Amino acid sequence: MPGMRMTAATLLLLVCCGAAAAAGLSARHAWIRLLPGDLPAAGYLELVNTGADSVRLTGAQSPGFGTIELHESSEQSGVARMRRVERLAIPAGGTLVLEPRGYHLMLSGPSGDLQPGERVPVTLEFSDGTRLPVSFLLRDASGR
Amino acid sequence: MTRPRHNLWAVAVLLMLAAGCARSPSPWGLHDISGLMPPLVFTLHDGSGHIRHAYDFRGEVVLLYFGYTHCPDICPTTLASLVSATRRLGAAADRTRILFVSVDPARDSPAVLQRYQQAFGPRVTALSGTPAQLRELTRRYRVSYGLGKPDADGRYEVSHSSAVFIFDRDGAARLLATGTDGAGKIATDLKRLLDG
Numbered sequence A: 001m002p003g004m005r006m007t008a009a010t011l012l013l014l015v016c017c018g019a020a021a022a023a024g025l026s027a028r029h030a031w032i033r034l035l036p037g038d039l040p041a042a043g044y045l046e047l048v049n050t051g052a053d054s055v056r057l058t059g060a061q062s063p064g065f066g067t068i069e070l071h072e073s074s075e076q077s078g079v080a081r082m083r084r085v086e087r088l089a090i091p092a093g094g095t096l097v098l099e100p101r102g103y104h105l106m107l108s109g110p111s112g113d114l115q116p117g118e119r120v121p122v123t124l125e126f127s128d129g130t131r132l133p134v135s136f137l138l139r140d141a142s143g144r
Numbered sequence B: 001m002t003r004p005r006h007n008l009w010a011v012a013v014l015l016m017l018a019a020g021c022a023r024s025p026s027p028w029g030l031h032d033i034s035g036l037m038p039p040l041v042f043t044l045h046d047g048s049g050h051i052r053h054a055y056d057f058r059g060e061v062v063l064l065y066f067g068y069t070h071c072p073d074i075c076p077t078t079l080a081s082l083v084s085a086t087r088r089l090g091a092a093a094d095r096t097r098i099l100f101v102s103v104d105p106a107r108d109s110p111a112v113l114q115r116y117q118q119a120f121g122p123r124v125t126a127l128s129g130t131p132a133q134l135r136e137l138t139r140r141y142r143v144s145y146g147l148g149k150p151d152a153d154g155r156y157e158v159s160h161s162s163a164v165f166i167f168d169r170d171g172a173a174r175l176l177a178t179g180t181d182g183a184g185k186i187a188t189d190l191k192r193l194l195d196g
């Protein structure tokens, strides 16, 4: 069962491997839009970097989802698209905003028991090897 | 599958805007496309698998949007904004209909469409069709869509129009909204259409 395997893998990462926590990085307004069934969800948040160095967000893991990718939406010349991006930079003293119609986490393979109003932990991974655990509020398809 | 092409409706809107400069200011907040797009005509199926025609929705102001359910960001954001616009109409919301047409029928079976529309409430009806039916409808409104290459897991992205076409209760094309038009602006024009 892929959901179970992911849970175990994430626990292992969180508990035993002891990657350094991200210094100078904090998250706010973290929420996830759930769609019905096994449709992929979108995650949004603001990442503030009060550190002296630029950091890049490179990935994320969560016991609530099978895989998480960084994505960018665009609407140009009347065409809406979505593409995967490998990393997103948070400049020193700057803020990275993931928001509807822009950058987002694409969370595929939701575990069946996620409910709007609850929270799910997501571990963000950065280019310097640090990690940041963030609690995301689950919202419904309309973002409520 | 069709690759995304340049969207002709954007050109049509530019022409219309250019023409508009010479005329009196438009009473509409959104783009007025009266006479520039054909009336609403389609044959598709709904979440019960039943065939639906455009004339089933005569009597309602129709908001037509193309997308796909595996779209976690732009499609639900747009649908939520359209639903929010209709809510602002109060009881008159009952005379509006948001048609979400999936251009990804391979993944969007009737059962998926049914669950998807329920997540957005009673004003949304999710539809899809055969590739030929979808081609005919998208060509009619000069929009395109394209299915990307599947990755190793068989997942793929879909490019689709960001336009929302709005039809009056007789099925005539009247207004064009884009994803970035706010719910308040859309609601104002919907009210005007319903009153007119």
Ligand SMILES: [Cu+2]
Pocket (backbone or CB within 6 Å): A071, A072, A082, A083, A104, A105, A106, B072, B073
């Ligand atoms: Cu995405």
